[in-house]
Amino acid sequence: MSLKENILRLKKEKNAVILAHYYQTPEIQDVADYVGDSLGLSQKAAETNADMIVFAGVHFMAETAKILNPNKMVVLPDLNAGCSLADSCPPDAFKVFKEQHPNHKVITYINCSAEIKAMSDIVCTSSNALKIVESVPKETPIIFAPDKNLGHYISKVSGRDLVLWNGACIVHEAFSIDKLLKLFQENPGSKIIAHPESEAHILDVANYIGSTAGMINYVKAHPKEKYIVATEAGILHKMQQEVPNTLLIPAPAQENNTCACSECAFMKVNTLQKLYDCLLNESPKIEVPETIRKQALIPIERMLELSK
Structure with missing residues (x-):
């Protein structure tokens, strides 16, 4: 049997569900039960009847699934699948930051650790960040963490003055504006998303700004255009499946790399072999201390309720 066939066999035997992020490799996306963005993955994790959740993504995503499913087994193909954005917000430093801004509502982007979520009032994703911010009364000051770029954008479109934590994703800060504009000139009539x-x-020159799911939906609604796509290049696999006759070009990164795009090394740590191994061995398991889990669950459930 092939590796893929063995994965599908084990998944059935163990009543497991495979959840994968758009930034995973194509072969992992193709064996997953569901491929989506952070909001969709959280919703699927919350509603699954599986005994075992295999999370093909990064650590904070699997952690969120465990927070939502304390009695289910959650495994991650490789514990080294971390997140530069989550790493940019250490809990001890954020605790001090929060204490410096009393009486602020704390909204945290889902790309953070369970400890950060436990210090939050509500969690958001890029799909619902604007809606979450606008759900807070205008007279209530807001801390938005950890992504300063998403925070700046939400502040701009909402008109809210947000107190921002100085964190960022190295993948999304790797795009070269000079190379992007050159690529745009070489592809007349193209749109930047x-x-x-x-x-x-980068956002200032974009024709559309949105979450990974939002970008896919936008391209599906306008399939006759050609697009330069400024996010992690893994999204192109699912996007191209949705619009097979549409020209999709990954936005160029500053560094000279083999794909001439921006890739997340953490996302690409997971492989099909590791996915099989973690299904077979039921390891590595994701565990969250119960006190942290209970505190982190509250802001996640608030987000899910607001996202219905």
């Missing part, structure tokens, strides 16, 4: 974790100068 960008994820709001990108820097302001």
Whole structure:
């Protein structure tokens, strides 16, 4: 049997569900039960009847699934699948930051650790960040963490003055504006679509700004255009499946790399072999201390309720 066939066999035997992020490799996306963005993945994790959740993504995503499913087994193909954005917000430093801004509502982007979520009033994703911010009364001051670029963008479109934590995603800060504009000139009539974790100068030239799911839906609604896509290049696999006859070009990164795009090394740590191994061995398991889990669950459930 092939690796893929063995994965599907084990998944059935163990009543497991495979959840994968758009930034995973194509072969992992193709064996997943569901491929989506952070909001969709959280919703699927909350409603699954599976005994075992195999999370093909990064650590904070699997952690969120465990917070929502304390009695289910949650495994991650490789514990080294971390997140530069989550790492940019250490809990001890954020605790001090929060204490410096009393009486503020704390909204945290889901790309953070369970400890940060436990210090939050409500969690958001790029799909619902604007809606979450606008749900807070205008007279109530807000801390938004950890992504400063997403925070700047939400502040701009909402008109709210947000207190921002100085964190960022290295993948979305890797785009070269000079190379992007050159690529745009070389592809007349193309449209630039960008994820709001990108820097302001990238967002300023974008025709559409949205979450990974939002970008896919936008392209599906306008399939006759050609697009330069400014987010992690893994999204192109699912996007191209949705619009097979549409030209999709990854936005160029500053560094000279083999794909001439921006890739997340953490996302690409997971492989099909590791996915099989973690299903077979039921390891590595994700565990969250119960006190942290209970505190982190509250802001996540608030987000899910507001996102219905």
